[in-house]
Amino acid sequence: MTASTQELLTRAVCRPSPWNASRARGTSETMNVRSPVSFGPDRREITLRVSRQLSRRPWFHQALRDFRRLLALDDNWNGYGERAVHEDAVKRAMNVLNVVGVDGPRPDIVPTSDGGVQVEWSADGSEIEVEIPPVGPASVFIVEASGEESEVSAGARNAVWEQVRARVSEMGIATA
Numbered sequence: 001m002t003a004s005t006q007e008l009l010t011r012a013v014c015r016p017s018p019w020n021a022s023r024a025r026g027t028s029e030t031m032n033v034r035s036p037v038s039f040g041p042d043r044r045e046i047t048l049r050v051s052r053q054l055s056r057r058p059w060f061h062q063a064l065r066d067f068r069r070l071l072a073l074d075d076n077w078n079g080y081g082e083r084a085v086h087e088d089a090v091k092r093a094m095n096v097l098n099v100v101g102v103d104g105p106r107p108d109i110v111p112t113s114d115g116g117v118q119v120e121w122s123a124d125g126s127e128i129e130v131e132i133p134p135v136g137p138a139s140v141f142i143v144e145a146s147g148e149e150s151e152v153s154a155g156a157r158n159a160v161w162e163q164v165r166a167r168v169s170e171m172g173i174a175t176a
Contacts, residue, residue, distance in 0.1 A: 107119045
C-alpha cells in the first residue's frame with residue numbers, strides 16, 4: 001500500500017481519533033487499527049482487527065473511543081474492587097462487533113467488574129447484551145419486548161452468533 005493510500009485510509013476511517021489503520025495481510029476485507037493506550041504500569045499499543053464493513057458504520061469512531069476509555073481504567077475504577085479492563089476482552093469485543101454488530105444500531109460498550117467488556121444493543125423494548133470476560137466464553141443475554149429473558153454461553157465457533165447477528169440486524173432496521 002502506498003503512503004498516500006495509507007494516509008487516505010487513515011483519514012477516512014480513523015480521523016480525528018488517535019487510532020491508526022493499516023491493511024491486514026492477506027485480505028482487503030479487514031484492517032488493523034492501532035492506538036497507544038495507557039493501562040497498567042506500561043504504555044502499550046493495542047491492535048484491533050476491524051472489518052471494512054464495520055469501519056463504515058456511523059458509530060464506529062465512537063466505539064473506538066469507548067474501547068480506548070475502557071482500556072484507560074485502572075483497578076478499582078468504580079470504587080468497589082473492580083479489575084481493570086483486560087486487553088484481550090477489548091479484542092474479543094471488537095470481534096463480536098465484527099461478527100454481529102455490522103448491521104445493527106450503535107452499541108453501548110461498558111466495562112464489567114471482572115475486567116471484561118459488555119456490548120449492548122436495545123430497540124423497541126428488546127435488549128441484547130453480550131458479556132465478554134477476559135478469558136472463557138462470552139455470555140449472551142436477550143430480553144424480549146414481552147419481558148421474556150434468555151441466556152446462552154457463546155464460544156468462538158458457536159451457532160449462537162448467527163442468531164445474535166440476525167437479532168441485532170433487526171434492531172438496526174427498527175431504529176433506522
